[in-house]
Amino acid sequence: MSLVFRLRHRFPSAQTEMDMAFEVPSPGLTVLFGPSGAGKSTVLSAAAGLLRPDSCRIEVDGRVLADTNCGIWLPPERRRVGLVFQDSKLFPHMSVATNLRFGMRRTEPGLVEYNEVVELLGIGALLGRRPHTLSGGERQRVAIGRALLAQPHLLLMDEPLANLDAARKAEVMPYLTSLKTALRLPVLYVSHALEEAMQLADSMVLLEAGHVMGYGSISEIAGRADLPLARRDDAAALLLCHVAGHDHGRALTRLESGEATFWVPLLDAPVGAGCRIRVPAREVILAGKAPEEISLHNIVSGTVRRVAEGPERHSALVEIALSGGALLSRVTSDAIARLRLRSGSSVLALIKSTSIEVLPA
Amino acid sequence: MTVAARAVGFGLPLAVLIAWVLARYRFPGRSLLNALVHLPLVLPPVVTGWLLLIIFGIRGPVGSLLDAWFGVRLVFTSTGASLACAVMTFPVMVRSVRLSLETVDPGLELAARTLGAGRLDRLFNITLPLASPGILVGGIVAYATCLGEFGAVITFAANIPGETQTLPLAIYSALQIPGGEKQAADLSLVSLALALIGLLISEWAGKRLNAALGR
Incomplete structure (x- = not known):
């Protein structure tokens, strides 16, 4: 309907x-x-x-x-x-x-x-x-x-x-x-x-x-880099998730969106509950290969779908396709050149668990 | 008293209708209608009475028809006095009603519309209740004015005691008779009291209604 x-x-x-x-x-x-x-x-x-x-x-x-x-x-x-x-x-x-x-x-x-x-x-x-x-x-x-x-x-x-x-x-x-x-x-x-x-x-x-x-x-x-929304300062991708599990010892909650997994600070929600997460574009770091010994919890692999010009000079917006949606990352043009990013390249998105904003579903 | 009550009773609904049309619709001839409604306010009352006599007199265009079809004669009757009063106070009523209609938020009518209320439904359940303070005040002021109507009534309906005699007519008659000053003074006091009561009631009722409407 x-x-x-x-x-x-x-x-x-x-x-x-x-x-x-x-x-x-x-x-x-x-x-x-x-x-x-x-x-x-x-x-x-x-x-x-x-x-x-x-x-x-x-x-x-x-x-x-x-x-x-x-x-x-x-x-x-x-x-x-x-x-x-x-x-x-x-x-x-x-x-x-x-x-x-x-x-x-x-x-x-x-x-x-x-x-x-x-x-x-x-x-x-x-x-x-x-x-x-x-x-x-x-x-x-x-x-x-x-x-x-x-x-x-x-x-x-x-x-x-x-x-x-x-x-x-x-x-x-x-x-x-x-x-x-x-x-x-x-x-x-x-x-x-x-x-x-x-x-x-x-x-x-x-x-x-x-x-x-x-x-x-x-x-x-x-999650689209080519729309006016992505050019806003508070641009953020939005993913629909469900609570996959809690790790009370580490005070973390595991969320799943398609095949991607996100760790966020412990939530007060039952396993299986739906929620949506906002991932601000300026908080997403891109990497060619996974760094070792790093404080962040979330390393999500995806494919670059689109690289669009960013709101400022020498900046770019990268749209990364995941199985359950897309992430946006705002980086410098230099980073695009160094990582040789173009649509179709594989890339890792690095996100601090505290940068992810969990919205109630 | 009954003359005035009847004048307001028949005049007010019509005044509400005209005020609603004037406040809500734009159409050719709107200014003309507006001017016509307000005419009795600026015309000398005797002229208004005389015009009524021409139109509603037994040989007048409307009066002759009324007489022929219904056997109704308006001239020199209490009904006629009511008509004269209604016409004279019509501008007062229309103005008052229209002002209060214009304060009704058209958005409320839109809201009622999206909730499934048709035109008349909206008029009776939203617009008129919200305009009720102005309608009431208009009615009361018109009633008080009717009690004091002189020029148009004496011209159109004459001065027949107990039938078409309004207060000022009675006072005037009393003054014509030698030694009638006492009676005239009494009647004037009655007139004063009625006017004052009318204004006080309208003030009080307006306040009560406004409070009920949350203003």
């Missing part, structure tokens, strides 16, 4: 035409990532039916929500697409419970259960309260619940954490993560915070100036 999206639109004030197309798996959370003005909000507005583009086709799990070529354009109220706004937009004259039931009362019962949503979002204690007495994080959780209870076929989230401070963000984040696994629903999530995207996304669509720069699974996109 998949979510297919295609849009062409020219705003009267804009110079160029927006032309965006992508296809991502459903269910799953897809982050639309890009700078302001890239077209993220346009995608959401069109998906919700609030903006009618010049040409557009949206298909969710085989159900056509819009196809301007065939004259199909469901209005927002009949489209069954949930939208979570940046500033929650809870109805101020209704209690939390009435807000939650607003969409639910206007649709047939579906898979999403009231009690389940209330529990998943931890909003049971807020039900009798008015929106203006809630904190920003609580408000966003209620807004997410309200959208879900309308039994949407597609959930859209427009930077739901953008207006929250770091503490509130940290409060809402775990709910989003657990929601993602509990609901079998495609989600389009607009964000310009990379950290948030790395933690939540199953897939990612990179947008820039009204065009799709690339789309695919999060590990695929994060």
Whole structure:
């Protein structure tokens, strides 16, 4: 099952035409990532039916929500697409419970259960309260619940954490993560915070100036040296792993991603649990052969897939293919020359276990 | 009193409708509609009353039809007085309702839309409740103004005690009779008290509603 999206639109004030197309798996959370003005909000507005583009086709799990070529354009109220706004937009004259039931009362019962949503979002204690007495994080959780209870076929989230401070963000984040696994629903999530995207996304669509720069699974996109993401200072590859074992004596945990093994400082997670690791490009050292007597734990062998120019002069980005994804390494042009790296060469990636950032799955 | 109540009762829903159209839609003739609504505010009341007489009089275009089809006569009746009051206070109501409609966040209506609420559903469950302070205040102020309406009523519905006589009309009549000053003073006091009560109620109700809406 998949979510297919295609849009062409020219705003009267804009110079160029927006032309965006992508296809991502459903269910799953897809982050639309890009700078302001890239077209993220346009995608959401069109998906919700609030903006009618010049040409557009949206298909969710085989159900056509819009196809301007065939004259199909469901209005927002009949489209069954949930939208979570940046500033929650809870109805101020209704209690939390009435807000939650607003969409639910206007649709047939579906898979999403009231009690389940209330529990998943931890909003049971807020039900009798008015929106203006809630904190920003609580408000966003209620807004997410309200959208879900309308039994949407597609959930859209427009930077739901953008207006929250770091503490509130940290409060809402775990709910989003657990929601993602509990609901079998495609989600389009607009964000310009990379950290948030790395933690939540199953897939990612990179947008820039009204065009799709690339789309695919999060590990695929994060591990590509030729996309704008890799040129960022905080560029990092992302790998999906599971906990393969703990070594309590050495206070280390062994993670496996495909055939690659990574040692990280001891984790508090059961064996078999899934997690994702972020490996910053600037922390990955490349070697031709394995050094002896070295403090680091991780020596991963792979094949160079691509060498791209780095963000600074005389620097390069190397994309190393592993069986479970890819690693990125930012090195000097000199290092490329000395190791004679080109696509197809075998290489060892050296990573300190403390450089690996483990994200909860 | 009933004259005023009826005027507000019929005038307010229409005022809400017009205010909603003016606040939400852009269409050709919008300025004209806006000007028409506000006309009674700037026109001398006697002129408004006279215009009503022309339109709704027994030989007027609308009045003759009403008389022929329903046997309803507006001129010189309490219904007519209500109509005159409603027309005179219409601008006040529309303004007040429109101002409060414009403070309603359109994003909330969008949110309701994505949750499956159609146009009327949104209007009755989101927009109007959120604009209710302004609607209520508009209604109360209009009611108080109706009680004091003079020019249009005397022109259109005359001054018939117990039927079309509003407070100022009664005061005016009392002043015409020798020795009626006492009665006029009493009536003026009543008028003062009513105006004051009206304003206080509208203030209080507005505050209560706003608190309920979390503002």
